[in-house]
Amino acid sequence: MICLSELDNRLSIEKSDPGRRGVMVKNPLKAKASLPQALLRKAAPRLPELSEFDVVRHFTRLSRLNFSLDTHFYPLGSCTMKYNPRFNEEAAALEGFAGLHPLAHDSSAQGTLELLHDLSARLCELCGMDAITLQPAAGAHSEFTGLLTAKAYFEAKRETRTEIIVPDSAHGTNPATASMMGFATVGINSGPDGKVNLYDLKKHLNSRTAVLMLTVPNTLGIFETNIEEICRLAHAAGALVYMDGANFNAMIGMIKPGELGVDIMHLNTHKTFSTPHGGGGPGAGAIAVKKALAPFLPVPLVKKEGAGYASDFGDKRSIGKVKAFFGNTGVLVRAYAYLLAHSAAEFGEIARCAIINANYVRTLLKDIYPSYSAEYCMHECVLTPGADLAAKGLKTLDVAKRLLDLGFHAPTIYFPLIVHEAIMIEPTETESRETLDEFVAAMRAVHAEGLADPQKLKDAPHNMPVKRLDEVQAARQPNLHW
Numbered sequence: 001m002i003c004l005s006e007l008d009n010r011l012s013i014e015k016s017d018p019g020r021r022g023v024m025v026k027n028p029l030k031a032k033a034s035l036p037q038a039l040l041r042k043a044a045p046r047l048p049e050l051s052e053f054d055v056v057r058h059f060t061r062l063s064r065l066n067f068s069l070d071t072h073f074y075p076l077g078s079c080t081m082k083y084n085p086r087f088n089e090e091a092a093a094l095e096g097f098a099g100l101h102p103l104a105h106d107s108s109a110q111g112t113l114e115l116l117h118d119l120s121a122r123l124c125e126l127c128g129m130d131a132i133t134l135q136p137a138a139g140a141h142s143e144f145t146g147l148l149t150a151k152a153y154f155e156a157k158r159e160t161r162t163e164i165i166v167p168d169s170a171h172g173t174n175p176a177t178a179s180m181m182g183f184a185t186v187g188i189n190s191g192p193d194g195k196v197n198l199y200d201l202k203k204h205l206n207s208r209t210a211v212l213m214l215t216v217p218n219t220l221g222i223f224e225t226n227i228e229e230i231c232r233l234a235h236a237a238g239a240l241v242y243m244d245g246a247n248f249n250a251m252i253g254m255i256k257p258g259e260l261g262v263d264i265m266h267l268n269t270h271k272t273f274s275t276p277h278g279g280g281g282p283g284a285g286a287i288a289v290k291k292a293l294a295p296f297l298p299v300p301l302v303k304k305e306g307a308g309y310a311s312d313f314g315d316k317r318s319i320g321k322v323k324a325f326f327g328n329t330g331v332l333v334r335a336y337a338y339l340l341a342h343s344a345a346e347f348g349e350i351a352r353c354a355i356i357n358a359n360y361v362r363t364l365l366k367d368i369y370p371s372y373s374a375e376y377c378m379h380e381c382v383l384t385p386g387a388d389l390a391a392k393g394l395k396t397l398d399v400a401k402r403l404l405d406l407g408f409h410a411p412t413i414y415f416p417l418i419v420h421e422a423i424m425i426e427p428t429e430t431e432s433r434e435t436l437d438e439f440v441a442a443m444r445a446v447h448a449e450g451l452a453d454p455q456k457l458k459d460a461p462h463n464m465p466v467k468r469l470d471e472v473q474a475a476r477q478p479n480l481h482w
């Protein structure tokens with residue numbers, strides 16, 4: 001049954017009833033008398049006048065118009081939406097962590113320092129790296145920090161290197177970071193298999209190359225099987241290899257990038273090691289490096305001192321600070337809780353589940369949604385609507401919009417850019433087979449319906465509070481008023 005208030009699409013200001021109040025201020029005149037006259041408003045603010053109950057119903061209704069991970073499957077993957085264990089929230093809320101003053105002296109922050117020290121050691125071990133900073137606020141900020149570190153490394157060696165090589169299958173933040181740092185970005189093309197084209201790489205590597213930035217797995221969900229050869233070629237040119245490891249859940253416990261030749265890599269602790277971060281934050285990145293780059297990392301780090309722990313401000317080779325204090329420690333507490341909840345053997349299991357789930361979906365859909373690559377994928381698969389849907393004039397957007405009606409958040413669409421009409425699906429390691437079966441059934445139902453009644457897809461969504469938007473008009477003439 002639909003409750004009447006669910007159909008009430010009025011804004012809170014439209015529901016306003018003059019004189020209705022949520023909170024009664026005791027003695028408002030007395031409060032008014034105590035304020036300087038010059039600061040008093042001439043006219044009352046135009047605020048909705050509602051009871052507390054009206055407000056609760058209003059916002060609860062709004063919250064239910066949204067898809068959320070607690071109500072729906074999100075094929076967007078760890079990039080925003082894998083399941084985050086509730087236990088981690090409890091750990092982060094512990095008074096000793098949440099209530100610690102950022103300026104507290106080391107001696108009264110021993111618990112947090114120990115946590116950061118141990119977390120650093122565990123992450124270094126998983127990555128096969130020698131040193132790590134937990135200061136960056138997120139993935140893109142980590143890339144920035146990693147390139148600053150690389151720049152300082154070359155400056156110390158008195159080498160001038162001006163170029164960053166970025167394959168076309170890299171995450172979009174990689175070329176953006178390189179340009180922001182003032183480097184020239186040199187693009188290289190993927191081969192037909194979706195991997196770095198070694199011939200093209202060799203052609204572009206030279207004494208100007210500072211860093212090769214590799215996204216692994218790349219945005220096609222494919223593992224660079226030639227990564228050792230790629231690292232060898234880069235090193236032979238005197239360049240460093242940066243690995244964007246934002247999606248480390250695809251290889252955690254199975255591969256240590258440091259052992260393959262990677263010099264600098266970032267982790268998105270808010271993806272791989274949990275923390276809800278949909279809508280832009282908060283996050284916590286980490287830059288793990290080989291020994292030669294360690295002196296240049298941002299400070300403070302944490303070192304062991306006597307029986308306890310202390311802030312380590314390094315020396316003047318450090319690039320300084322990239323974020324206040326130790327970074328977003330609340331997120332790091334969650335990452336630590338997540339790490340402690342899994343044994344070493346279970347890390348490999350996380351990666352295997354992420355990979356199996358993506359390949360399960362890909363295999364059950366590839367007869368009607370052709371897969372970009374013939375190979376097995378890692379944690380995500382890239383599909384496209386088949387020629388039969390295209391012949392009906394249907395596009396990826398139509399499929400995505402119709403999925404909403406069937407109770408599934410749309411996957412990432414039109415990304416990666418190198419795949420025409422891309423549909424990228426990342427189920428993550430935390431979804432059950434039943435959920436994936438339901439999702440596959442919905443994708444198949446949309447396909448069948450598209451062939452039988454294409455208009456139904458073109459007009460979708462039908463059951464959502466907001467119907468198909470005119471995206472061009474929304475971009476050119478946004479309605480910012482009510």
Ligand SMILES: *Cc1c(COP(=O)(O)O)cnc(C)c1O
Pocket residue numbers: 079138139140141171173215244246247268283
């Ligand atoms: C999410 C992601 C990033 C950016 O991370 P943010 O925390 O959103 O800044 C970079 N690279 C890859 C491969 C990603 O998936």
